[in-house]
Amino acid sequence: MFVNKSMTTRVITIRPEDSLLQARSLMTEHSIRHLPVTDEDNTLVGIVTDRDIRSATPSILQDDFDSAKERERMAAATVASIMTRKPAVLKPLHTIQDALMIIQGKKVGALPVVDENNKLKGILSVRDLMRAFTNVMGIGEPGTLLGIMVEEKVGQLKRIVDAITEENISCGSVLVAKHWDETKRAVFPYLLTNNVARIKKKLVDMGFTLIDPMEWYIDRLPKSE
Amino acid sequence: MKRTGLLYDDRFLLHDTGPMHPETSDRLRAAYKGIEEAGLLPNLTLIQGKRMSQKYIEQVHHVNYIMRLEEACLMGMCEFDYPDNQMCCETYDTAVLAVGGVIDTVRRIMAGEIDNAFCAVRPPGHHAEISKAMGFCYFNNVAVAARYLQDEWGVSRIAIIDFDVHHGNGTQHIFEYDSTVFYYSIHEHPSFAFPGTGREFEEGIDAGHGYTLNTPVLPGQGDQEYKMLIERDLLPAMERFEPDFLLVSTGFDAHKDDDMSGINLSTECFSWIMETMMALANKYAGGRIVSILEGGYSIQRLPELVKNHVEILLKG
Structure with a gap:
């Protein structure tokens, strides 16, 4: 880069x-x-x-x-x-x-x-x-963005990517936002598909929380102490 | 009661998308069941799928694309351009019969045989680009119908109104340089939904500037927001454009029980939308309106939604 x-x-x-x-x-x-x-x-x-x-x-x-x-x-x-x-x-x-x-x-x-x-x-x-x-965010490529809340621990992204792969969906990009919550991260996979109902259900069944799109953010101003 | 046409054909069920796909033949069975069980069939003019001259499709799609799709089917490929587009060896024939059926339907309106119509077709069309299949769509049915109306019947101003919850990228791109076809779409905001186009600043290009209008809606919104936005954006646009013919890309996937979107419309709101379309057709286009099925994936909700939709056409 x-x-x-x-x-x-x-x-x-x-x-x-x-x-x-x-x-x-x-x-x-x-x-x-x-x-x-x-x-x-x-x-x-x-x-x-x-x-x-x-x-x-x-x-x-x-x-x-x-x-x-x-x-x-x-x-x-x-x-x-x-x-x-x-x-x-x-x-x-x-x-x-x-x-x-x-x-x-x-x-x-x-x-x-x-x-x-x-x-x-x-x-x-x-x-x-x-x-x-x-380009990195895949804006302009046809697809659907998901927002998933995950625990801050090793292996979460793998579980998400594996689930996406099992559904035969290509991943255009994955953004991970820090400081979502004290102990959480927000993962935003951009899926190159219109067909997201199944994967959304699958992720919920796996115990992940899908974030309400109106609550999505990848950045916020630093907290004023 | 209006003379309403219903384009439906059992052969539209033959396009098989496999076991994990939302765009299934059950959708069309559910739509037909809704019409049949409400006892509406005797009031409708049944139209079947029809193979029409390829020249009509070529007015929208590149001939190489048409041949590429046919070849893919002949070779038994099960996916075309994107993994979203699952196919079988019947897909090409089904798409040809569907788009030909839509052409025949608008022809019947121009010939005075029927007043309006609903086309219960698959595969859907509004994501299909000139040379690319996208979002379960192969031939852009509504675009081919618009070009046919212009070329064969000299219709000068055509409005395509698309209320599928996804933006009709294909339709927009086909007509974005064109001031004779007005494309309006209301859909879930492209930062949250497929295909990622249809932002409010996409307004057409060059001579077509001002003839494309997009209303993106944020996730979680429902009836009130949709009604307000349609009244704010679509109605004044039609007042200015005064279409001679209305083509409607009908999707039922903005319904609250449809898991393909984050928009929460009630069944009643879909009736309000279609009544609004009908009123526009009556006001500007002498009642000439053809609704063409795009998305809508809730097998539970489709029968009632389609029944209401067809009843509004019959009422006129």
């Missing part, structure tokens, strides 16, 4: 000497919020975000917003004047887990990916991570 498998490799970049107006049009045109800034050797020298652009732009409530004079000023100002130099970066062999933790820790929306010589190789955004998890 390395960053280089999920990152966008055809990166839209900008040069430090380009104008803010160019940066803004690139972002609008490609619906993106981050532009890595590179020099002529494709070396990363900074990053400019839509927030940087907005900070350098008058408020939309002001009269001169997007006026000819304002556009002139934006055309004269360079990306170098507002970009973040030495931004946080990822390496191609950072893992997706690394990326999640870095993005969460640094509170950024995207990270440029560079090699050992600081050459730009790609960019990994929150959107790329969401796509990866959409």
Whole structure:
């Protein structure tokens, strides 16, 4: 699960000497919020975000917003004047887990990916991570999600998977959520079938509790102590 | 009393899905029993399954898919595309007779022989994609009927209303670029139920944008929520679209005693839904409505549900 498998490799970049107006049009045109800034050797020298652009732009409530004079000023100002130099970066062999933790820790929306010589190789955004998890969760594949409450002890998942296998059902994914209850976990198998009545009954007969779908969650905010 | 057609054929029982499958021939026996025991048969025009020209099926399904299904049957395969689709050597013929029977049924309405009809068919159809069988469905019966009505009878605006508890992914995908067929579906929310499509932001594409409408319903909901949502979403949509013909994908699996879903409708609510469909047909389409069976797996509840359904058609 390395960053280089999920990152966008055809990166839209900008040069430090380009104008803010160019940066803004690139972002609008490609619906993106981050532009890595590179020099002529494709070396990363900074990053400019839509927030940087907005900070350098008058408020939309002001009269001169997007006026000819304002556009002139934006055309004269360079990306170098507002970009973040030495931004946080990822390496191609950072893992997706690394990326999640870095993005969460640094509170950024995207990270440029560079090699050992600081050459730009790609960019990994929150959107790329969401796509990866959409894939892992099997969203878009035809199937049915179940929610099962299990005791926190070894062997529970095996019993569930065995029961599913006995019913000749393919499993698209299995999510396990921690901290469901003090002593419980919630297991969410995504079954690639429309035919779930039998397996649901079987799991109940085996002593498992099916969780009311309206009570499902895979995450909740940390308890405030 | 209306001249109501009933498409039913003992040959629809021959599609055998094996011992562990919910989509069984007992479903159709239960449906027929409900009609027979209520003494409704003498009032109905019986229509049988019929082999029609393959060209009608090809208006929806790719010819390679049709041949692939036939070959799978000839080779004695017992599963097709997904393990959900259990089959036997009669499956292809049954599906051909069912979809042909549905075509013949809508033809009779256009020819003025009957006013409306219920098609008690299997295999069901609304999950079937252009080139893929899904969710126990092989040929998309309702989609083939819609294309036939357009191509052979020049019907310009067709509404397909799908109240099976599962989203009709196949029907939606077949018509999502099309502004001449309006597809409406109300179903259990796709994050909780098969097949995982039919979210409220799926509204059709390009020229078809605004001609697909989905109402996902959260698990545990019942009559009140369904009635409110149908009135909120479907009725204004039909007011705008003014269909010339109503095709209904009828599923009884949102019933509270049906273990295929988390939706809890009462028997009475199914009557309310069908009366609402009938009222729409009368208001916009001169009463032209054909209901085609999709899901519904409670053998105990099907006789009464189907009896009520057919009585509403007879009443008009």
